[in-house]
Amino acid sequence: MTRFPAVLVARRNLSRNRLRSALAALGIVIGVLAIATLGIFGTVLQLSATNELGDIGNQVIVSPNPDAGSDTLTSRDVREIRRAANGRGTVVPLVASGGVVEAGGDGTFAQLYGTEDPAALFEAQAGDLPRVHRQGAIVGSEVAETLSLSVGSVVEIEGNRYRVVAVLAESESITPVQPDGAVVLPPGEFVQSQPTQVVVQADSGSAATATAEAVRATLNARTDRVQVFELSSILSTIAEFFALLNAFLLGLASISLVVAGVSIFNVMLMSTTERRQEIGVLRAVGVQKGDVLRTLLVEAALLGVVGGLVGALLSGLVAVGLAAFVEQISYDVVFVARNGAFLVGGVVFGVAVSLVSGLYPAWTAASERPVEALRD
Amino acid sequence: MSDRRREDGPEPSAYRATTDAASDEGDGATAVVELRGVTKEYRSASETVVALDDVDFAVRPGEFVAVVGPSGSGKSTMLNVLGLLDVPTHGEQYLQGRDVTDLTDADQTDARKRAIGFVFQDFHLIPTLTATENVELPTLFDGGVAGSDEDATARARDLLSRVGLGDRLDHDPTQLSGGQKQRVAIARALVNRPALVLADEPTGNLDRETGTTILEEFRRICDDGVSVVAVTHDDLVTRFADRTVELVDGVVREREASEPSGLATSADGGEDETDAGDHEDSHDGTTDDGTDDHGDRP
Numbered sequence: 001m002t003r004f005p006a007v008l009v010a011r012r013n014l015s016r017n018r019l020r021s022a023l024a025a026l027g028i029v030i031g032v033l034a035i036a037t038l039g040i041f042g043t044v045l046q047l048s049a050t051n052e053l054g055d056i057g058n059q060v061i062v063s064p065n066p067d068a069g070s071d072t073l074t075s076r077d078v079r080e081i082r083r084a085a086n087g088r089g090t091v092v093p094l095v096a097s098g099g100v101v102e103a104g105g106d107g108t109f110a111q112l113y114g115t116e117d118p119a120a121l122f123e124a125q126a127g128d129l130p131r132v133h134r135q136g137a138i139v140g141s142e143v144a145e146t147l148s149l150s151v152g153s154v155v156e157i158e159g160n161r162y163r164v165v166a167v168l169a170e171s172e173s174i175t176p177v178q179p180d181g182a183v184v185l186p187p188g189e190f191v192q193s194q195p196t197q198v199v200v201q202a203d204s205g206s207a208a209t210a211t212a213e214a215v216r217a218t219l220n221a222r223t224d225r226v227q228v229f230e231l232s233s234i235l236s237t238i239a240e241f242f243a244l245l246n247a248f249l250l251g252l253a254s255i256s257l258v259v260a261g262v263s264i265f266n267v268m269l270m271s272t273t274e275r276r277q278e279i280g281v282l283r284a285v286g287v288q289k290g291d292v293l294r295t296l297l298v299e300a301a302l303l304g305v306v307g308g309l310v311g312a313l314l315s316g317l318v319a320v321g322l323a324a325f326v327e328q329i330s331y332d333v334v335f336v337a338r339n340g341a342f343l344v345g346g347v348v349f350g351v352a353v354s355l356v357s358g359l360y361p362a363w364t365a366a367s368e369r370p371v372e373a374l375r376d
Numbered sequence: 377m378s379d380r381r382r383e384d385g386p387e388p389s390a391y392r393a394t395t396d397a398a399s400d401e402g403d404g405a406t407a408v409v410e411l412r413g414v415t416k417e418y419r420s421a422s423e424t425v426v427a428l429d430d431v432d433f434a435v436r437p438g439e440f441v442a443v444v445g446p447s448g449s450g451k452s453t454m455l456n457v458l459g460l461l462d463v464p465t466h467g468e469q470y471l472q473g474r475d476v477t478d479l480t481d482a483d484q485t486d487a488r489k490r491a492i493g494f495v496f497q498d499f500h501l502i503p504t505l506t507a508t509e510n511v512e513l514p515t516l517f518d519g520g521v522a523g524s525d526e527d528a529t530a531r532a533r534d535l536l537s538r539v540g541l542g543d544r545l546d547h548d549p550t551q552l553s554g555g556q557k558q559r560v561a562i563a564r565a566l567v568n569r570p571a572l573v574l575a576d577e578p579t580g581n582l583d584r585e586t587g588t589t590i591l592e593e594f595r596r597i598c599d600d601g602v603s604v605v606a607v608t609h610d611d612l613v614t615r616f617a618d619r620t621v622e623l624v625d626g627v628v629r630e631r632e633a634s635e636p637s638g639l640a641t642s643a644d645g646g647e648d649e650t651d652a653g654d655h656e657d658s659h660d661g662t663t664d665d666g667t668d669d670h671g672d673r674p
Contacts, residue, residue, distance in 0.1 A: 005516040012504035281500040282513070284461060285564065286489020288482060291517040371461040374496070 006291065010298040013271070021303060024267040028307025028354060029314070031257030032346040036315035038253040039342035040334070042246035044322065047333035049242065050235070052172070057235035058089070060200040060212045061176055065224045072194035077219060077226065081198050084214035089202035090120045093195035094177070095187050101139075102156045103147040110143050111178065112157070114187035120201050122179050127151035127166030136165035138184040144168075157183065176229065205232040257353050260307070265357040268300055272365035279365050280373025293366040300358025301351055308350030312343040406473045407434035408571045408603045409458055414467035416453050416626075427453040428464070429626035435572065440594060440604045442617035450626040451607040452576065458605060459492055459574045460484040472571055489514055493565025493602075497577035499557040501549040501564075508532045508545045511563045521568055528567065535563035539593055555586035562593055566602070573597060575606040579613060591616040 014021040050057075062081055064070045073081075073093070082091045095114030100107050115121070118138055119129040125141060137157070139149050144167045149155065153164045168179045177199055187193060200215075202208035212230040219226045272279065282292055323334040416428040427450040435441055445451050456462035457469065460476060461484075469477045471491055479487060488494075493514075501510045511532035515521050520528050533545055539559040541552075549557055558578065565573050575594070579587030587610065594604045595616055606613050614620045620631040 009502075009505075009516075016504050277498075277500060278502055281494075281496070281502070283485065284459070284488065284494050285514040286485055286492075286568065287514070287517050288485050369461070371456045374461075374500075 006295040006298045007302075009295050010302055013275070013295075013299055014302060017271070020267055020271070024264050025303045025307035025310070027260030027263040028257070028304055028350045029311040031253070031260035031353070032308045032311025032350040033314050033318075034253035034256045035250060035349060036312055036342045036346035037318050038249040039246065039346070040315065040319045040322075040339045042242070042249050043336065043338050043342070044319075044329055044333050046239070046242035046246065047336065048329060050239065051333065053231075053235060053238065057205040057232045058202045058208050059175060059177070059230065060085075060202060060208050060215065061197055061229040062200070062215055062219075062226050063197040063229070065227050068223065068225055072192060072196055073198060073226070074194065078195060078198060080218050081200065081215055084218055085200045085202070085211045088207040088211045089200050090117070092117050092120045092199045092201065093187070094121075094197050094199055095190045095192070095194075096196045097190065099158050099183075101143060101147065101183055103149060103153060106147050108143060108146045110140070111182040112190075113177070113182055113184045114190045114195075115184060116187060118184050121177055121199060122184065123169045124166040125169040127164070129166050133184070133186045134188075135162075135186060137162035138166045138168060139164055140168045140178075140180045140182040141170045142180040143183055155183070157185070160189065162189075176231075205235055208232040254349075257349060260350070261353040261357040264300060264303055264354050265361065267303075268296070268358045268361035271299075272296060272361045276365070276368070276373045279368070280370040283370035284374065289366045293362050296362030296365060297355060297358055300354045300362065303358075304351035304354025305347075307354070308347035311350060312347050315346065316343060406437075407470065408437050408439075408472060409605075410434040410470040411454075411457065411464070412468040412470070414457060414464040414469060416450070416457060416462070417465045426626050428457065431467070431626070431628050433458075433621065433628055435603045435605055437571065437603055438598050438601045439619065440598045440617045441606070442614045442620045443605060443607045443623055444609070444611075444614060444620060444631075445623035447609075449623045451623050453626075454623060454628075455574050455576055455605065455607045458572075459494060460488050489568055491571045493562075493568070493570040493573040495558065495561050495565050495573060495575040495578050497580040499549075499554070499561045499581070501557055501560055503549050506546045506548060507536055507541060507552065507560045510549065510560055511535055511567050513564060514568050524569075532563065532567060535566055536560065539563050553586075554582050555589060558582060558586075558590050559593065562590070562597070566597065571603060573602055573604045575604060575608075577608055577610070578606055579608070579610045584612065587612055 062073070062077075064073050064077075078091070078093050085091050092115055097112050098109060099112050101110045116133050118133050119131065122129065122138070124138070127138075129138065130136075137155055139147075139155065143149065144164075147153075147155065149164050149167065151164055151167060155162055155164060162185065168182075168184075171179050187195070200208070200211050202211050208230050209232045212228045212232075215226070215228050220228075279292055283289070319334050319339060323329050323331045411431050411433040414428055414431045414433075415426065418425045418427060429450075431454065433454070443451050443454060453462065457464055460471070460479065464477070467477075468475065471487060476484075476487055502513065505513065508529065509516075509532075512528045515528040515531075520526065521531055533542075536542060536545055536559075539562055541556060541559055541563070544552060544556060549560070552560065558581075562573075573594070578590055578594070582590060591613060594606070598604055598618075606617065608614070614631075622629045622631050
């Protein structure tokens with residue numbers, strides 16, 4: 001009548017008490033939904049956070065060691081840093097100090113950066129960042145807002161007047177070189193022309209780590225001439241934290257799957273007890289123990305498969321809804337392979353829990369001697 | 377199992393039933409199933425109950441044997457042992473000439489599938505399967521009728537038609553009457569072409585008229601060479617049987633054929649129904665406990 005008799009018989013048995021089967025499957029639905037959704041939440045959280053922290057992890061900041069008696073870096077230092085960072089990113093020498101910026105009678109304190117290459121570190125919101133910065137001021141968004149500046153305005157810093165050539169975009173990520181409250185000038189405008197720090201904008205977190213190591217190895221070989229600040233190693237600590245958080249969330253979610261397993265166990269135990277005689281008849285008419293066991297396990301697995309698929313579907317909908325309705329969450333942190341793995345893993349786990357839960361009742365029922373089962 | 381004793385051996389008493397049976401028929405056909413000196417004891421903490429006590433019993437091909445006896449006489453135990461659902465404590469058992477005393481569970485199951493059909497008092501149909509699927513059930517899990525490549529569904533439908541249920545093939549058990557359910561059960565018992573059909577109170581849950589049609593079905597089966605052993609309280613069954621064996625306190629006794637037995641009735645298949653009806657009336661008139669009436673010990 002069919003090539004898969006166990007599936008046929010199992011399906012008929014499950015349809016015998018639809019409500020009970022549906023409730024058992026619902027347990028798995030909730031369990032898988034919880035596992036997959038919390039797993040996806042964890043991924044979204046982690047990816048969103050690392051996106052925010054992305055730039056900080058790619059930057060290496062080299063500054064002079066105050067204990068060595070110098071507060072600037074020499075040209076030789078810069079050359080050696082360039083050599084160390086070769087091929088791993090852009091090296092931007094920076095002169096940093098502070099000063100009052102005035103315009104139209106208003107004034108505000110601003111961080112002053114001097115660099116020839118502002119385009120490597122910053123993005124403009126209005127105006128163009130010059131390829132080589134020789135004249136004019138580039139103002140951060142906060143400064144521009146406070147002093148009502150726009151491209152073409154004139155600002156006065158420490159007695160000198162500069163025309164605003166660009167306004168920087170509001171920074172979206174955390175970085176040690178904060179552009180919002182800063183004004184970027186040509187390095188020649190500063191009293192001391194030697195850079196006070198060198199920013200290496202590396203291509204990736206690992207490139208940043210490698211650069212930092214290379215810089216330490218060459219510049220600090222004999223004495224600590226420079227301090228090297230890089231956050232990529234902190235980022236990996238943060239990633240570890242998120243992995244822990246993820247595991248914690250999954251642990252919570254798997255409790256619900258365990259509860260679902262108990263409910264399947266209960267349902268299978270009830271239904272095999274009710275069907276004791278039927279199972280005895282199966283054995284009496286020549287159905288082997290293994291076939292009975294298989295049929296009962298298929299029943300449990302069907303509950304798991306149906307529950308798991310529905311749970312994964314709902315979880316997928318929740319994830320898509322998250323991206324669609326929560327502004328801070330973008331589709332590219334939702335549609336990643338890891339989230340797909342959570343859906344698949346959730347289903348697999350759900351089926352596994354069902355099978356394990358069905359094992360004892362199925363084994364007990366299949367192992368009972370038919371003569372006992374048939375006795376009224 | 378290891379303590380199975382053989383001290384009293386197969387001869388001379390163990391062969392009595394077989395030789396008797398053989399001389400009745402006049403040929404020495406191999407017994408379909410045979411018990412030699414079978415004892416079955418149930419041990420509990422406080423006592424040992426002997427359900428079968430040194431039983432010798434054999435059934436020839438095509439023979440319809442009724443086993444009667446009071447409740448607790450060991451009838452069900454005997455049927456379970458014959459059906460390889462239970463193992464004797466002592467003694468030997470042969471199925472179609474093969475020693476089946478010490479089979480593993482899997483071999484027992486296989487032997488049941490191959491050679492034995494069961495018909496139960498409560499029919500025991502699977503409620504979620506149709507009539508045809510119920511009949512197919514014994515063939516379902518290892519791909520077809522035992523020992524042949526015949527299409528199981530076709531055979532199931534054919535068997536159902538033969539027991540008069542050709543118009544009920546796809547009905548669920550709940551849509552069938554008691555007699556119809558029992559006929560489905562008979563078809564199920566026959567699907568693997570067994571040598572032996574074991575029936576436990578096959579008419580117990582049926583009215584007399586329906587019971588008669590079921591017993592006629594058994595007679596037809598026997599005419600096809602299948603042996604039937606029916607354990608029963610119902611005197612009607614004994615009238616269709618070739619031979620009636622009485623079981624009292626675990627000991628078997630052949631009942632004397634002092635009344636016109638089912639043999640005569642069965643010989644002319646077409647008239648079974650009226651014949652049986654006649655018997656029933658006359659018999660019921662005399663006593664409703666035929667067992668005692670004909671229980672004269674040899």
